[in-house]
Amino acid sequence: xxxxxxxxxxxxxxxxxxxxxxxxxxxxxxxxxxxxxxxxxxxxxxxxxxxxxxxxxxxxxxxxxxxxxxxxxxxxxxxxxxxxxxxxxxxxxxxxxxxxxxxxxxxxxxxxxxxxxxxxxxxxxxxxxxxxxxxxxxxxxxxxxxxxxxxxxxxxxxxxxxxxxxxxxxxxxxxxxxxxxxxxxxxxxxxxxxxxxxxxxxxxxxxxxxxxxxxxxxxxxxxxxxxxxxxxxxxxxxxxxxxxxx
Amino acid sequence: xxxxxxxxxxxxxxxxxxxxxxxxxxxxxxxxxxxxxxxxxxxxxxxxxxxxxxxxxxxxxxxxxxxxxxxxxxxxxxxxxxxxxxxxxxxxxxxxxxxxxxxxxxxxxxxxxxxxxxxxxxxxxxxxxxxxxxxxxxxxxxxxxxxxxxxxxxxxxxxxxxxxxxxxxxxxxxxxxxxxxxxxxxxxxxxxxxxxxxxxxxxxxxxxxxxxxxxxxxxxxxxxxxxxxxxxxxxxxxxxxxxxxxxxxxxxxxxxxxxxxxxxxxxxxxxxxxxxxxxxxxxxxxxxxxxxxxxxxxxxxxxxxxxxxxxxxxxxxxxxxxxxxxxxxxxxxxxxxxxxxxxxxxxxxxxxxxxxxxxxxxxxxxxxxxxxxxxxxxxxxxxxxxxxxxxxxxxxxxxxxxxxxxxxxxxxxxxxxxxxxxxxxxxxxxxxxxxxxxxxxxxxxxxxxxxxxxxxxxxxxxxxxxxxxxxxxxxxxxxxxxxx
Numbered sequence: 001x002x003x004x005x006x007x008x009x010x011x012x013x014x015x016x017x018x019x020x021x022x023x024x025x026x027x028x029x030x031x032x033x034x035x036x037x038x039x040x041x042x043x044x045x046x047x048x049x050x051x052x053x054x055x056x057x058x059x060x061x062x063x064x065x066x067x068x069x070x071x072x073x074x075x076x077x078x079x080x081x082x083x084x085x086x087x088x089x090x091x092x093x094x095x096x097x098x099x100x101x102x103x104x105x106x107x108x109x110x111x112x113x114x115x116x117x118x119x120x121x122x123x124x125x126x127x128x129x130x131x132x133x134x135x136x137x138x139x140x141x142x143x144x145x146x147x148x149x150x151x152x153x154x155x156x157x158x159x160x161x162x163x164x165x166x167x168x169x170x171x172x173x174x175x176x177x178x179x180x181x182x183x184x185x186x187x188x189x190x191x192x193x194x195x196x197x198x199x200x201x202x203x204x205x206x207x208x209x210x211x212x213x214x215x216x217x218x219x220x221x222x223x224x225x226x227x228x229x230x231x232x233x234x235x236x237x238x239x240x241x242x243x244x245x246x
Numbered sequence: 247x248x249x250x251x252x253x254x255x256x257x258x259x260x261x262x263x264x265x266x267x268x269x270x271x272x273x274x275x276x277x278x279x280x281x282x283x284x285x286x287x288x289x290x291x292x293x294x295x296x297x298x299x300x301x302x303x304x305x306x307x308x309x310x311x312x313x314x315x316x317x318x319x320x321x322x323x324x325x326x327x328x329x330x331x332x333x334x335x336x337x338x339x340x341x342x343x344x345x346x347x348x349x350x351x352x353x354x355x356x357x358x359x360x361x362x363x364x365x366x367x368x369x370x371x372x373x374x375x376x377x378x379x380x381x382x383x384x385x386x387x388x389x390x391x392x393x394x395x396x397x398x399x400x401x402x403x404x405x406x407x408x409x410x411x412x413x414x415x416x417x418x419x420x421x422x423x424x425x426x427x428x429x430x431x432x433x434x435x436x437x438x439x440x441x442x443x444x445x446x447x448x449x450x451x452x453x454x455x456x457x458x459x460x461x462x463x464x465x466x467x468x469x470x471x472x473x474x475x476x477x478x479x480x481x482x483x484x485x486x487x488x489x490x491x492x493x494x495x496x497x498x499x500x501x502x503x504x505x506x507x508x509x510x511x512x513x514x515x516x517x518x519x520x521x522x523x524x525x526x527x528x529x530x531x532x533x534x535x536x537x538x539x540x541x542x543x544x545x546x547x548x549x550x551x552x553x554x555x556x557x558x559x560x561x562x563x564x565x566x567x568x569x570x571x572x573x574x575x576x577x578x579x580x581x582x583x584x585x586x587x588x589x590x591x592x593x594x595x596x597x598x599x600x601x602x603x604x605x606x607x608x609x610x611x612x613x614x615x616x617x618x619x620x621x622x623x624x625x626x627x628x629x630x631x632x633x634x635x636x637x638x639x640x641x642x643x644x645x646x647x648x649x650x651x652x653x654x655x656x657x658x659x660x661x662x663x664x665x666x667x668x669x670x671x672x673x674x675x676x677x678x679x680x681x682x683x684x685x686x687x688x689x690x691x692x693x694x695x696x697x698x699x700x701x702x703x704x705x706x707x708x709x710x711x712x713x714x715x716x717x718x719x720x721x722x723x724x725x726x727x728x729x730x
Contacts, residue, residue: 131416161303164304166413168410168412171408177310179307180330180331181303181330182307182413
């Protein structure tokens with residue numbers, strides 16, 4: 001079965017809609033949502049509503065730090081992120097806020113783990129920036145494959161049975177088989193705010209039989225997403241960075 | 247995890263196991279058959295039981311990922327793979343014959359034979375590099391030849407694929423591979439430079455032509471590290487009759503800094519295919535190694551060397567193309583020749599590692615017996631070469647980037663296409679058909695080349711002609727049947 005996994009949507013309606021379309025046309029049968037549905041972008045209501053609809057029809061969703069911050073203000077966020085969260089909180093309905101607050105931090109399915117930040121301490125929201133972070137996460141879970149987001153840059157780590165690490169920046173559209181003899185940590189890129197220099201939205205697919213992961217890039221209407229941010233009085237930098245993918 | 251022991255007669259996933267044909271340190275090889283194919287097959291099974299070298303597992307994983315993605319005549323076709331959950335194996339095509347290792351008792355080989363063999367290996371490497379793979383274990387026992395002549399590279403357990411995770415990245419504290427053939431940068435942990443394979447091939451060429459390994463047979467890290475600063479004895483010191491062009495090629499492959507080697511395997515194959523046109527530098531004359539002062543500077547100033555840019559196999563290939571310009575020297579078409587020169591100069595200015603091959607076809611009659619001398623007794627072939635060099639001289643290219651070729655053929659387009667294939671040309675520049683009678687005839691050459699070439703073709707027109715007759719050309723092309 002083909003899974004489609006989405007991380008860091010950040011209320012970017014144009015990007016999320018384009019990725020959902022792309023995933024369906026690739027034949028994805030199951031949707032996994034890796035957190036951070038809100039913050040930064042200007043369409044939180046539509047985004048959370050869409051996520052709730054997907055979960056109702058069987059999708060798995062976990063909670064990200066921005067989703068958490070809607071209910072519990074965070075002390076570690078920067079000024080722009082905080083401004084976006086304050087604005088978002090006022091836009092969401094009580095039911096939507098409750099939905100976000102009730103999401104689990106991680107979910108397991110067969111030999112796979114879904115989590116927003118990393119597996120060792122999901123609630124600390126630590127970033128997987130290097131092999132040491134990836135190793136800490138993989139040691140903390142028996143899952144053969146962990147899917148996460150949070151850092152907005154695609155990466156693929158592996159750990160051999162002798163705890164030797166590899167790190168890799170995946171090439172878009174080139175499937176990689178996640179061999180069974182080792183553990184893997186797949187950091188999905190960001191749907192709604194890519195930061196790896198490519199402004200195209202990013203999501204990943206995983207075929208559970210062949211165990212092939214593919215990082216997909218989807219061009220979307222960046223201008224509309226950016227002008228929605230500006231129109232709503234959110235910090236201009238949040239709009240500007242979308243076209244650079246930074 | 248190790249699975250049951252393998253015995254002849256066993257059936258694994260539809261493959262019937264025959265005899266064990268190789269019992270190596272990392273894997274065993276069995277001949278197998280499958281009802282769906284008549285091709286002779288080999289099953290490679292890694293050694294994975296307790297106490298075995300963990301390298302066997304990682305190497306197997308790399309092969310399992312890389313082999314199914316490779317295509318073409320220079321690699322063994324892959325029929326099936328299976329992982330460690332049951333019985334790990336890969337099934338590949340069995341290449342008939344022996345590896346090049348069998349030739350070791352015959353060393354040194356004749357220069358000409360070595361040139362042909364290494365040229366074939368360079369072509370195979372060029373094809374592999376184009377598929378984003380660096381072999382990293384080029385040595386005689388990794389090389390076989392098809393009955394049709396193409397070199398086949400086997401054993402991808404140490405290879406690096408640009409689009410796949412490199413499982414050997416942190417696996418070993420020491421660089422892993424075959425010590426006598428290992429490029430110096432590998433000792434510094436660099437695994438993403440395709441020119442490492444050119445160094446290994448240079449070791450092989452040196453060994454096959456002199457009978458001596460350029461860096462000995464040392465297996466210790468200390469001994470291997472010497473190649474970071476110590477250059478090998480020039481072959482001419484060992485064999486006074488060693489051809490200068492061959493020494494030029496060998497020593498360029500064995501340059502310590504990858505940037506001084508050939509930029510691509512295609513360019514090395516091109517040189518070996520055209521030995522008469524190899525630009526000889528000081529390398530070709532040397533009979534001594536570098537002076538000690540140079541060696542010491544390399545050894546103790548290493549830290550001062552600027553950190554290397556991250557290399558990238560596909561970017562390196564893209565920046566070092568072989569460009570061929572097909573020139574008509576006979577016709578009164580100075581305008582188009584000038585336009586071709588402008589186009590060529592733009593490409594060469596943006597790509598300093600690109601090289602230019604100027605090609606002209608000396609057209610032979612179908613029936614008449616051609617003579618190489620014209621009515622005035624000039625040698626036509628030589629005249630054409632002179633004309634090609636004259637055309638290229640305003641480009642002010644370094645000689646090592648320029649070659650000239652006169653092909654004799656009945657069908658010019660086929661001759662250009664054959665040259666393109668044989669020399670790994672990446673981009674052809676050719677003039678468009680002109681209006682006059684004779685050139686209208688020649689013009690269909692560009693149409694045939696543009697439609698049949700397997701590489702990029704740029705059809706060039708002089709600026710005014712392009713503006714005025716573009717519309718007319720389209721209409722005429724549609725109506726006119728091809729002339730050849």
